Structure formats: structure tokens, C-alpha cells
Amino acid sequence: MEKKFTTGIVVGSLIGASTAMLMDNMDKKTMKSMKKRVSSMQSMLHPQNK
DSSP, X not given: OHHHHHHHHHXXXXXXXXXXXXXXXXXXXXXXXXXXXXXXXXXXXXXXXX
């Protein structure tokens, strides 16, 4: 349970950092790759959502 909690914090801060990065440079290419990365991360975390 503790491990899951830590993973949630790590993923949350990762998404927060990438969002801040996106705000800094609203590059269309960057946004596209970030969306892809986030969705692939989410499918990794929730395989049943495929």
C-alpha cells in the first residue's frame, strides 16, 4: 500500500512538471509527445482501461 502511495506521488509530480514545461513552451510537437507519453503512462498504470 505504501509503495502504491509513493508511486502516485511520483507520477503526480511528473505530470505536474511536464505541465509546467508545456506552459513554458507551448510547442505543438512537445504537446503531442507529452500527450502520447501521458496516455502511455496511464495505460501502463491502468491496463484494464484499454
